[in-house]
Amino acid sequence: MTAKRDEIIATTCELLEVQGYHATGLNRILQESGAPKGSLYHYFPEGKEELAAEAIARSGAGIAGHIERALLESDDPAEAVTGFIRALAGHVAASGYRQGGPITAVALEAASTSERLRLACRDQYRGWQALFAAKLRPRYGPARADRLAALIIAAIEGGIILARSERSLQPLLAVAEEIEVLLGG
Amino acid sequence: MTAKRDEIIATTCELLEVQGYHATGLNRILQESGAPKGSLYHYFPEGKEELAAEAIARSGAGIAGHIERALLESDDPAEAVTGFIRALAGHVAASGYRQGGPITAVALEAASTSERLRLACRDQYRGWQALFAAKLRPRYGPARADRLAALIIAAIEGGIILARSERSLQPLLAVAEEIEVLLGG
DNA sequence: GTCTATACTATGATAGAC
DNA sequence: GTCTATCATAGTATAGAC
Numbered sequence: 001m002t003a004k005r006d007e008i009i010a011t012t013c014e015l016l017e018v019q020g021y022h023a024t025g026l027n028r029i030l031q032e033s034g035a036p037k038g039s040l041y042h043y044f045p046e047g048k049e050e051l052a053a054e055a056i057a058r059s060g061a062g063i064a065g066h067i068e069r070a071l072l073e074s075d076d077p078a079e080a081v082t083g084f085i086r087a088l089a090g091h092v093a094a095s096g097y098r099q100g101g102p103i104t105a106v107a108l109e110a111a112s113t114s115e116r117l118r119l120a121c122r123d124q125y126r127g128w129q130a131l132f133a134a135k136l137r138p139r140y141g142p143a144r145a146d147r148l149a150a151l152i153i154a155a156i157e158g159g160i161i162l163a164r165s166e167r168s169l170q171p172l173l174a175v176a177e178e179i180e181v182l183l184g185g
Numbered sequence: 186m187t188a189k190r191d192e193i194i195a196t197t198c199e200l201l202e203v204q205g206y207h208a209t210g211l212n213r214i215l216q217e218s219g220a221p222k223g224s225l226y227h228y229f230p231e232g233k234e235e236l237a238a239e240a241i242a243r244s245g246a247g248i249a250g251h252i253e254r255a256l257l258e259s260d261d262p263a264e265a266v267t268g269f270i271r272a273l274a275g276h277v278a279a280s281g282y283r284q285g286g287p288i289t290a291v292a293l294e295a296a297s298t299s300e301r302l303r304l305a306c307r308d309q310y311r312g313w314q315a316l317f318a319a320k321l322r323p324r325y326g327p328a329r330a331d332r333l334a335a336l337i338i339a340a341i342e343g344g345i346i347l348a349r350s351e352r353s354l355q356p357l358l359a360v361a362e363e364i365e366v367l368l369g370g
Numbered sequence: 371g372t373c374t375a376t377a378c379t380a381t382g383a384t385a386g387a388c
Numbered sequence: 389g390t391c392t393a394t395c396a397t398a399g400t401a402t403a404g405a406c
Binding site: 018019020021022023097098101104105107108109111112113118121122125146147148150151153154155156157158159161162164165166170171174175177178179181182 | 203204207208282286289290293298332336338339341343350351355359360364367
């Protein structure tokens with residue numbers, strides 16, 4: 001029964017996004033996903049870490065999909081990138097400043113704590129960065145495109161942190177505007 | 186005896202920076218700071234949250250001091266800002282990619298969880314942002330200076346996340362370079 | 371009256387029994 | 389495949405030592 005396993009992962013994605021890794025208990029995951037209590041170690045023999053790693057991969061793939069679709073919306077890189085950021089900002093606000101950045105919290109908690117989760121997050125970041133870099137490469141060349149992509153990811157992740165702390169879109173919108181300036185020149 | 190209270194806060198600062206809020210247990214704090222277990226609720230009657238809030242304020246003030254000093258190093262805003270980022274990058278690497286961003290992890294975990302900690306982090310971010318904005322205002326005017334300051338904070342916070350995930354300075358250095366471009370124009 | 375040892379309740383992750 | 393036991397540790401509170 002893979003449907004139940006999927007449901008567990010989906011619930012984990014949500015909780016990790018809102019609360020981070022350590023604040024998210026297995027009990028809560030099981031309860032929220034409606035899965036039987038004893039079933040967790042059947043589906044995830046390596047326990048919480050394995051489950052979290054899979055959740056990170058899934059969340060990351062979802063974001064990658066959003067990035068891909070957003071970057072197709074315009075031929076102009078500046079417009080495409082800032083369009084993505086503004087759409088993301090809307091999503092952050094719509095969630096009551098609870099969501100946005102599904103792996104950010106885990107990335108920070110796990111960086112010094114769990115090599116497995118650190119690598120899981122790193123791989124997602126690399127994937128996103130590659131998508132932006134590919135879009136920017138024709139105009140800026142490979143080296144600069146990589147740097148710009150790094151800045152974009154960093155500014156988005158940081159912008160989400162500020163937005164959630166302020167409960168305001170302003171930081172993310174400022175990020176979008178300034179990145180537009182940087183790319184527009 | 187305020188010295189022991191101070192020691193507890195200092196230890197909490199370190200642990201929060203590396204691990205975040207929920208991963209940091211009171212036992213660990215007490216043990217690491219050499220303070221007796223029973224003394225915690227004497228010094229911090231409201232428990233862990235109160236302790237964390239004080240630690241956030243202290244870490245934040247330390248960063249503010251670093252920002253202030255760095256911004257005095259050059260009259261050119263671009264040089265001053267990127268100087269700060271590069272110095273920070275050095276510190277991140279020197280700590281084995283465990284430190285840097287003392288409140289980032291807590292900000293994310295607590296944003297949806299503890300109003301008190303959310304506000305504590307928000308206030309620190311506002312303070313830092315005000316410092317950068319003040320430096321940028323003469324050249325860029327008030328509105329743009331605020332936006333640039335938001336981008337700078339966001340890009341730094343995000344850059345730290347990426348650097349810690351990659352165990353590499355590259356993301357932070359890319360951030361510095363691109364911000365230099367943005368401010369240099 | 372300032373500080374600390376100890377105990378308590380809840381919940382964490384996990385693993386063996388059914 | 390799932391329930392229940394286990395064992396550790398969490399955060400907290402109180403009663404007593406200095």
